[in-house]
Amino acid sequence: MSLTAGDLIEMEKPEWLTQMETVLEVLNEGVVITDDRGRILFANSRFLEMTGIPGQDLIGFDPSRFYSSQETDFLMQQMDVALRSGHNRYAFVLPRKDGGRLPVIISSRKLENSGSNFGIATFTDISDQVRVEEELRSANVKLRERQMEIEEDLRLAARVQNSLAPKPLVWDTMSVDAFYDPVHSIGGDFALVNSPDQDHLSLLVCDVSGHGIGSALVANRIYSETTAHLRSGMPFLDMFGELNRFLIEDIAGSGMFVTLAAARIDARRRSMVFAGAGHPPAMLARHGQTPILLESRSMILGALPDAVDSTANLEVQLQPDDRIVLYTDGITEVFNSRGEMLGIEGVQQIVRQTSSLPPHEMKQGILDGVAAWREGPPTDDVSLMLVHVR
Numbered sequence: 123m124s125l126t127a128g129d130l131i132e133m134e135k136p137e138w139l140t141q142m143e144t145v146l147e148v149l150n151e152g153v154v155i156t157d158d159r160g161r162i163l164f165a166n167s168r169f170l171e172m173t174g175i176p177g178q179d180l181i182g183f184d185p186s187r188f189y190s191s192q193e194t195d196f197l198m199q200q201m202d203v204a205l206r207s208g209h210n211r212y213a214f215v216l217p218r219k220d221g222g223r224l225p226v227i228i229s230s231r232k233l234e235n236s237g238s239n240f241g242i243a244t245f246t247d248i249s250d251q252v253r254v255e256e257e258l259r260s261a262n263v264k265l266r267e268r269q270m271e272i273e274e275d276l277r278l279a280a281r282v283q284n285s286l287a288p289k290p291l292v293w294d295t296m297s298v299d300a301f302y303d304p305v306h307s308i309g310g311d312f313a314l315v316n317s318p319d320q321d322h323l324s325l326l327v328c329d330v331s332g333h334g335i336g337s338a339l340v341a342n343r344i345y346s347e348t349t350a351h352l353r354s355g356m357p358f359l360d361m362f363g364e365l366n367r368f369l370i371e372d373i374a375g376s377g378m379f380v381t382l383a384a385a386r387i388d389a390r391r392r393s394m395v396f397a398g399a400g401h402p403p404a405m406l407a408r409h410g411q412t413p414i415l416l417e418s419r420s421m422i423l424g425a426l427p428d429a430v431d432s433t434a435n436l437e438v439q440l441q442p443d444d445r446i447v448l449y450t451d452g453i454t455e456v457f458n459s460r461g462e463m464l465g466i467e468g469v470q471q472i473v474r475q476t477s478s479l480p481p482h483e484m485k486q487g488i489l490d491g492v493a494a495w496r497e498g499p500p501t502d503d504v505s506l507m508l509v510h511v512r
Contacts, residue, residue: 152245310337369424452504
């Protein structure tokens with residue numbers, strides 16, 4: 123009976139390898155031992171399981187025949203590293219009988235025994251790790267695509283919201299200028315100017331609690347509600363009541379609250395009716411005087427059914443060159459490097475210092491004064507409206 127190459131290799135197997143086979147068989151990693159010609163002397167059961175190739179087909183076989191020419195070139199480079207340094211570890215693939223490729227980590231080292239050189243390589247299956255990494259990469263791609271969609275939606279939402287900001291306006295004997303800056307791309311502040319007829323000008327500044335998308339959605343809805351109420355000439359007492367009911371009943375459970383300040387100017391009588399709900403006081407600035415504070419008489423809307431005060435309105439006579447300043451708490455609730463808040467008194471002082479400037483310079487002067495006090499970038503949405511009685 124003729125002997126196969128595998129039989130000859132088995133006969134040439136060194137004694138130390140025969141003694142180690144039992145130990146190598148219990149390992150959870152694939153193990154292959156080669157002779158100085160690169161032929162396989164031994165492959166443990168785990169290696170056979172990983173490749174699906176029977177042991178008799180492996181013994182005496184040159185491992186490079188399992189690979190393509192490019193894979194063989196890479197493998198030979200790694201084997202040269204192992205020969206020079208005595209050890210090498212790298213990620214590669216293990217051919218399977220079914221034609222597939224099993225991702226593995228190969229640790230190879232040179233072994234000298236009885237004057238002969240041997241190679242020993244262990245193969246660790248990393249297919250689960252590779253699969254998870256591929257799933258993670260795929261998930262990251264989808265997340266990036268979704269993030270791009272969200273960012274595009276936010277850019278559109280920001281353009282829509284910015285379009286609602288009042289533009290500079292000259293009306294009868296009044297001029298109106300405004301500033302809006304959300305701390306994120308969209309926010310919960312808004313301001314509006316409305317002229318229901320030739321004799322009246324309505325102004326409103328609103329601040330919805332929180333930041334971001336939720337606040338912006340509520341703010342846009344409140345914008346629509348208040349615009350309709352102001353155009354109809356609804357009294358502020360009734361408008362506050364409607365908004366409070368809307369927040370409590372129509373969007374119950376949202377946790378959103380609203381503060382606002384509203385003014386209606388009568389051009390013929392040169393008078394103004396003001397009302398606020400939980401909002402920082404508006405200011406009426408006159409040259410050389412401390413600005414008059416127009417305080418809110420109603421509470422924050424959306425918290426309690428009886429938040430609206432029955433005496434919510436405050437009537438003020440206007441004089442030439444009066445400046446009316448409406449703003450949100452992004453103006454007052456700013457802190458310096460010592461942790462001190464600017465507050466109402468600080469803003470009042472800035473308004474007094476700038477009240478002799480032309481209106482457009484006064485608005486910028488207020489913003490510059492707030493920025494000079496504030497340490498770091500803004501942390502809240504900022505809205506500012508300035509009305510000049512000419």
